[in-house]
Amino acid sequence: MTVKARLAVETYRNLVNGEWTESLGGETFDSVNPADTEDVVGRFQASVPEDVERAVAAAERAFRTWKDVPPSRKAALMFKAADLLEARLETLAAELTREEGKTLLNSMAEVKRSVQTLRYYASEGMNVAGATLPSDDPATFVYTKKEPLGVVAVITPWNFPLSIPVRKIAPALVTGNTVVFKPASDTPLVAYRLAEAIHEAGFPPGVFNLVTGSASQAGKPLTSHQAVKAVTFTGSTAAGEQIQRTVSLSTRTQFELGGKNPLIVLDDADIDFAVELAVKGGFELTGQACTGTSRVIVMEAVHDAFVEKLIERTRTLTVGSGFDSASEIGPLANRSQLDNVLSYIRIGQDEGADLAAGGERLTGGDYDRGYYVRPAVFTGVNPKMRIAQEEIFGPVISVIKVKCFNKALKVANGVQYGLSASICTASPERIQYFIDHMDSGLVKVNAPTTGNAVNAPFGGLKMSGTGTYREAGRAALDFYLREKTVYQQARPIKFCCSL
């Protein structure tokens, strides 16, 4: 990169106690465009543990007053932040595509989803309520009340760099908690823009703090901090396990982790429709969605017809910069993603699966500037193969042939993950059986495995996440609240006279 270009790169600061501040470590790191790695998106604070300490202290101080701010005032600030994001939709979507690589269409959808989420929780915050309970003692009033926890640590991945943080931060703030947010180091600019909107909306100093930096220098000091009352994390199962080992017993945790999501295609499925479900679920977002389709389990009666059409459709997909309106699939988000996907392509071939389409790094022209790979389809996959068991988190579909529906369900449940699963069939009986016997947190019928609603609980089972607290919907509020049961004894009343 030329000196001039390097000098032109803007440096962004942390938000601590309502002030834009530089890291005490004095170091920065660059965020680069995965479609054009010569393009430095911005320079961000490589925060050190002392930065985390200051942010947590600010959040702790702010909590003492923020928790008692009237719900209508909290809601007004949330609505204001949503309005500010909405007013910046075009710019923010372009920055999201530039930093994460997804198509502009998907970035626009993500910004809109984030605005919707902020507004949803602004309203829901006004409905946080306890309950009154019948009491055997008429002189005792029994009820429950909900209270915020305190300082919440929010740690998020790069694949939905705005909507995943927002669906954690919004319920955390509206229930009266304060937040220290450490975003993925691949997408700090989008996180910074969210911090800007929250700051400009008028949230009091210290209520929301942004600390960019690495897992080791910023993430770990944050999750292990004694003053942090809750950690909400979305990311890989491996990182989730590491974090679980650092939090103290008194810290509440919420983990949304990996997936190995199946689409089951039964013998009565519309094949063209099933192919579209597989392509949308498996390749949209360049396969970088934890709810993405990575296994397609097809009954043998329709297997060959399905595979033929899937290969044909996969080969037509256009891969390119997210800014190119012709692109259906963008680059992978970073170098390690590219290396990881290519290594699984080799693993699949070494295991004896047939690479029926794609799988190669795309080169030549603009492809040389980014992390591009052609979407891949493996056939002849044995359910026990690594490509059928392990999360690849890229545009790689493994097709598994089975004799019958029962076997399809057994294969679908035969992995350590349980996030999302879908079935393509017209049979009501088999749909109901699938809904009742599929071990996943999300179950889809004649729909892609990806996609979820703002107002519906979201979360995985098994190694896809801790099943205790759900994200999204009203359910998300529970993670950020504790419950107190009150027995209020009425003092006996003394009348001045008897009626």
Ligand SMILES: NC(=O)C1=CN([C@@H]2O[C@H](COP(=O)(O)OP(=O)(O)OC[C@H]3O[C@@H](n4cnc5c(N)ncnc54)[C@H](OP(=O)(O)O)[C@@H]3O)[C@@H](O)[C@H]2O)C=CC1
């Ligand atoms: N279940 C779900 O809803 C979702 C799950 N995912 C999963 O996330 C993964 C891809 O995202 P990716 O960002 O690479 O995931 P990672 O798990 O590598 O990182 C996620 C976030 O956690 C931070 N982090 C990593 N390790 C630690 C640690 N020990 N202590 C504190 N913070 C830590 C990272 O910081 P840094 O970036 O600085 O390394 C990042 O901010 C995939 O496995 C995917 O399945 C993604 C989206 C949704």
Ligand SMILES: CCCCCC(=O)O
């Ligand atoms: C807010 C959207 C979350 C989707 C999580 C995923 O599919 O990676």
